Amino acid sequence: MEGEEERKDTEGSFSKASIPKRMAIVAAGGFVNIIFGLIIYFMLVSFSSDHISNVVEQTVDGLSAQTAGIQVGDQILKINDQKIRLKSDLEELVQENGNKEMTVLLKRGDNVQEIKLQPSEVKSKTTGIYLSGISEGEKATQIVQIDENSNAAKQGLKVQDIIKKVNGIDVIGNQEKIVEIINGAEGDQLLFTVERDGEELEIAVEPNEISNYYLGTIMKVADNNVFSDMYYGFWQTLEFGGSILDNLKMLFIGKVGLDQMMGPVGISSVVSQTQGIQDFVYMLALISLSLGVTNLLPIPALDGGKLLLLIIEAIRRKPMKEELEIGIQMLGFSILIVLSIFIAYKDIVRIF
Numbered sequence: 647m648e649g650e651e652e653r654k655d656t657e658g659s660f661s662k663a664s665i666p667k668r669m670a671i672v673a674a675g676g677f678v679n680i681i682f683g684l685i686i687y688f689m690l691v692s693f694s695s696d697h698i699s700n701v702v703e704q705t706v707d708g709l710s711a712q713t714a715g716i717q718v719g720d721q722i723l724k725i726n727d728q729k730i731r732l733k734s735d736l737e738e739l740v741q742e743n744g745n746k747e748m749t750v751l752l753k754r755g756d757n758v759q760e761i762k763l764q765p766s767e768v769k770s771k772t773t774g775i776y777l778s779g780i781s782e783g784e785k786a787t788q789i790v791q792i793d794e795n796s797n798a799a800k801q802g803l804k805v806q807d808i809i810k811k812v813n814g815i816d817v818i819g820n821q822e823k824i825v826e827i828i829n830g831a832e833g834d835q836l837l838f839t840v841e842r843d844g845e846e847l848e849i850a851v852e853p854n855e856i857s858n859y860y861l862g863t864i865m866k867v868a869d870n871n872v873f874s875d876m877y878y879g880f881w882q883t884l885e886f887g888g889s890i891l892d893n894l895k896m897l898f899i900g901k902v903g904l905d906q907m908m909g910p911v912g913i914s915s916v917v918s919q920t921q922g923i924q925d926f927v928y929m930l931a932l933i934s935l936s937l938g939v940t941n942l943l944p945i946p947a948l949d950g951g952k953l954l955l956l957i958i959e960a961i962r963r964k965p966m967k968e969e970l971e972i973g974i975q976m977l978g979f980s981i982l983i984v985l986s987i988f989i990a991y992k993d994i995v996r997i998f
Contacts, residue, residue, distance in 0.1 A: 647659075647660045647671070648660060653965075653968055665956055665959060665960050668956055669953055669956050669957075672949050672952045672953055672956065673942065673949065673953060675938075675941065675949055676937075676938045676939070676941040676942040676949050676950070677938065677942075678938070679934045679935065679937045679938025679941065680887075680934075680935055680938035680939060681938075682934050682938075683930075683931045683932070683933075683934035683935030683936075683937075683938060684883055684886075684887060684931075684935065686927060686930055686931040686934065687882075687883050687886050687928070687931040687932075687935070688879050688880065688883040689879075690924065690927050690928060690931065691878070691879045691882045691883065691886075692875045692876055692878075692879030693875065694875075694879075696867065697867070697868040697874065697875070697878035697882075698732070698733040698865045698866070698867060698868065699721075699865060699866050699867065699868040699869075700721055700722045700723070700730045700731065700732075700733075700735075700736065700865065701719065701720070701721045701722075701865065701866040702716060702717065702718055702719065702720045702721075702722065702863045702864070702865060702866065703718065703864050703865060703866035703867075704718060704863070704864040705717070705718065705862055705863055705864075706860075706862035706863070706864065708766075708862075709766040709860055709861065709862020710763045710764060710765055710766045710860075710861060710862055711763070711861045711862040711863045712862055713763070714750075714761050714762070714763035715761060716750070716752065716761060716763075716861070716863065717754065719754070720752045720753070720754050721752060721753040721754075722736060722750060722751075722752050722863075723751045723752060723753055723758070724749075724750070724751040725739045725740070725743075725748055725749070725750055725751075726739065726743065726748050726749055727749070727751075731878075731881045732878070732881055732882065732885065733865050734885060736861070736863075736865070740765050740859050740860065740861055741858070741859055743765060743859065744765070744857075744859055745764060745765065745767055745857075745859065746764070747762055747763070747764050748762070748763065748764070748765065749761075749762055750762075750763060750861075763861075765859035765860060765861060766859065766860050766861075766862055767857050767858075767859055768857070768858050768859070768860060769855055769856070769857055769858075770829055770855070770856060770858060771828050771829055771853040771854070771855055771856075772796075772828070772853060772854050772855075772856050773796060773797065773798040773803075773828060773836070773851055773853050773854070774792055774793035774795075774796020774797065774798045774799065774854060775789050775791070775792050775793075775796070775798050775803060776789070776790055776791040776792070777789060777790065777809075777821050777824070778790050786818075786819045786820070786821055787808055787809040787810070787817055787818055787819060787820070787821060787824065788806060788807070788808045788809075789803060789804070789805055789806065789807045789808075789809065789840075790805060790806075791805065792804070792805060796854060797851055797852050797853065797854055798851050801849060801850065801851045801852065802847075802849045802851075803838060803840065803849055803851060804842065806842070806995065807838075807840040807841070807842050807847075808840060808841040808842075809824060809838055809839070809840055810839045810840060810841055810846070811837075811838070811839035812824055812827045812828070812836055812837070812838055812839075813827060813836060813837050814837070814839075815827060828853060834852055835850045835851065835852050836850070836851050836852075836853060837849075837850050838850075838851055886931075886935075887935065890932075890935050890936055890939050891939065894939060894940075894943075907989050907992075908989065908993060909986060909989040909990050909993055910990070910993075911990050911993035911994055912989075912992075912993035913929075913933060915993070916929065917929050917933075945978055945981075945982070946974045946975050946977060946978025946979070946981075947975050947976075947978035947979040947981075947982055948978070948982070951974075951975070951978055952975075955971060955974070
């Protein structure tokens with residue numbers, strides 16, 4: 647666009663436009679990506695018929711819901727004054743609450759009532775490792791992330807290790823088998839056989855014990871009609887958008903490392919392994935939304951960086967020196983190029 651890269655005095659050029667107009671132009675690309683991603687995801691989940699409602703279909707014997715008197719057909723409206731719309735809302739609030747007493751507001755018939763209960767604690771084992779999103783083949787059991795404070799990290803497992811056996815049992819390409827062995831382990835240690843740089847290693851890991859909390863309810867599948875599909879599609883789409891922001895937050899506070907980021911090479915690899923149109927469309931929405939949000943980050947050379955400079959110009963009530971602005975943009979561009987090369991290298995190593 648004339649006047650966008652180098653300032654022009656020509657009437658109608660970008661640099662002659664008002665600050666609000668320039669901000670709208672700069673932000674438009676990122677917002678289109680975000681809106682497109684959200685629309686695609688909304689359509690995807692709205693046409694799905696497996697939405698889970700907030701109505702209780704069954705209670706689990708011996709767990710807190712049944713003990714506290716929650717009945718089949720009860721509609722769970724709120725937990726600790728927070729609305730429950732999706733199954734994930736319920737699960738997240740219960741996990742966050744832990745073993746503390748909580749207040750459940752539910753509707754039974756025409757009556758609304760409160761029940762106080764303490765979620766049931768169920769202990770399980772974990773190693774703190776996260777496997778590839780690939781569902782088949784050797785790469786399916788490749789470690790892509792390890793919690794830095796976990797025993798797996800302390801005792802020698804590393805990102806990019808490919809798990810071949812656990813306790814002598816072949817698990818290549820079978821993520822569910824790994825989870826089953828870990829949860830069913832009776833001893834104090836698990837023996838992992840991993841491939842690292844073409845060499846097989848055996849590493850003993852003592853799993854961590856963690857507590858999970860449950861109400862003990864199985865929720866009813868929602869009615870399959872247009873209104874219901876759009877309702878659950880809307881709230882699931884909001885949750886999807888929020889998860890992207892949460893992932894970015896984790897990156898900036900150090901809970902996700904740069905080596906876990908993925909560029910065009912890695913994205914192409916994942917997209918090529920999607921199974922069916924539904925998986926492909928989901929990846930399309932995820933990429934578009936991630937691209938839009940990332941592009942609006944206040945980093946020089948990205949649209950978010952340009953927005954930040956325009957905000958500074960509005961506060962100062964005069965434009966920044968053109969040479970300084972160009973220098974800032976070039977610095978940001980250089981950093982992005984280095985980051986892109988690093989991520990592409992990691993993608994290639996991860997694939998091959």
